[in-house]
Amino acid sequence: MTSPVVQTCPECGARLDVDPRFSVWCPHCEWNLTPASEAAEATEQPRHGAAHTDRTARTAHADRTEQLYEDLAAGHGATGRRDWLAASAVAAAVHLSTTALLAWALWLLVTGNTPLRCLGAGALAVVVLLRPRLGRVPRDEHVLDRHRAPALYGLVDRLAAQVGADPVGVIRIDGTFNATIGVVGLRRRSVLTLGLQLWEALTDQQRIALLGHELAHRVNGDHRRGLWLGSAIGALAHWHDLARPRRRAGSPGGLQLLFQLADLISDALLGGLAWLLLRAVRLLDRLTARAGQQAEYHADELAARAASTTAARGLLETLLLEGAADTLVTRLRADRIHRPRAVRRGAARPPQEPVTATLWEQLREHLATIPPLERERLLRRSALRQDAVDATHPPTHLRLALLDRRPSHPAVVTTTATESAAIAAELAPHRERVARALLAD
Structure with missing residues (x-):
């Protein structure tokens, strides 16, 4: 200290x-x-029409975000049904486009002559590329097996019952300062991913709030995570990525000019298509933003009811410390890279130390010793910049403010010291693996 x-x-x-x-x-x-560079960027006048349009869109988004917060704080939390219906219509157009292309390809393959069948085969290949991605259940080293982690799965199952969600299918462990839950495959199995940097930074009760928030996404009415809207949004994003023009190497010989002309024409066509697809993606984002942010607030409320309002607040405040955690990990990684050089120059070889202890203990100590004044600065800076976990979440300072304006809840789900120790033992192999990956051991 x-x-x-x-x-x-x-x-x-x-x-x-x-x-x-x-x-x-x-x-x-x-x-x-805030640093002088950030203040200059915030007050700089736009020089181009596109920059002005983008800034205007961000301002409008911030106004809608503030209005949603005020509506929820006042008890008026009904999501606009018109936006949901419009988003469903856009999703229907996406799915119908793929279905129509599939039907046309099959019709050509069944009824057409040889050239038309070749065209149908090409159309079928395009359908395969454009199909909605449902994902797969992961089976890699990041997966925590239920039979080998009964304590963690047991805690998650208790929380799922508390918030009214189905039991989680798979738990994964990675090295991020985050946690996510998704649904994959035709059977729609839920996959919970826990980032160890965030997990290690939290207290036991804050970890329960984290798990409760993620599990609440299964019951908080977020249609963006559903099969209909979620797959349409993913399909549009994939279509846009495929349509974006890409640089190609020049063709040799006298055909170079011809290939360049063909590239210009194809880039123009693909660029126009990519522009339209990007507008469709942004339209869906606009239509689902209010409902999605409302679902995040509802997930915070369900987490507070399960783990306590104090734990939910502590979780959100810890999310503001991601930059501090990243700085520490970067410094420790640099120390490990430079240490062998010192040894080669004749310095005494340091004793072997567990990588896990080096990283996780220092991370917890570093974040625990961040003074209240710095935490207050991070919170005020977050409010000034409207910082959020990502574009789908409300600003973190508004999530904290809404928890403060709602009734305080005591903890319903807790863990004993024995249960916490069992969970730590189950995570130990993953803690070592993730630590080595973060420090590039």
């Missing part, structure tokens, strides 16, 4: 207790709340 240094704010003269590890700022006048 670094001792604080006393300084004076150059703007308002307030006394500042500064931790040398973090940015110096003033909580009274918010001097140096």
Whole structure:
């Protein structure tokens, strides 16, 4: 723990207790709340029409986000049915397009002559490329087997029953500062992915809030995760990726000019198609944004009811520390890369140490010693920049504010010390594997 240094704010003269590890700022006048480069970027006037349009769209999105928060805080949380119907219609157009192309390809293959059958085979190949991706149940080293992790699966099953969700099918472990849940395959099995960086940064009760939030996505009415809308959104994104023009190497000889002309024509056609598909993706995003953000707020509420409001708040506040965690991991990785060089120059060889202990213990210690003033800066900066976990989530500061405006809930699901120790033992092999991958051991 670094001792604080006393300084004076150059703007308002307030006394500042500064931790040398973090940015110096003033909580009274918010001097140096964000770096100068970020402030310049936020106030810079757009120079191009496209930049102006993009900034206008972001402003409109922020206004809609604030309005949804105010509606939910006031108890008016009904999702617009018109937007949902419009999104369903767009999804229907996507699925019908694929179905129509499939029917045409099969008709050509059955009734056409040889050239038409060749065309039908090509159309069928396009259908295979454009089909909605349902995903597959993972079976790799990241999967935590239910029979080998009964304590963790048991906790997840208890939480699923609490929030009203079906038991999770598969739990995966990776090294991210995040957690996600998805549904894959024709049987629509749920896959819960836990990022160990976030997991290790949380207390036991905050981990329950994390699990409760992810499981709540199975029952919170988020149509974007359903088969109809979810597969349409994924299909449109895949279509756009396939249609984007790509650079190609020049053709040799006298045919180079001809190939270049053909490339220009195909790029123009594909570029126009990619533009239309991108607009369709953004339209679906716009139509589903309100319902999706409302579902995230509902998931926060269900997590608070299961793990307690205090634990849900702690989880959201910890999400703001991702940058601090990334900085520590980067520094530890650099230390491990440079250490062999020091040994080769004649320095004493350090004793062998478990990679797990090096990373996870230092990560927990580093995040636990972040002072309240720095946490407050991160929260205020998050509110200023409207930071969120990703584009589908509401800003984190609004999620915290809505929890504060709702009734406080005690913990319903808890763990004993024995259960927590059993879960830690089940995760031990994955903690070592992920630590080595993060530090490039």
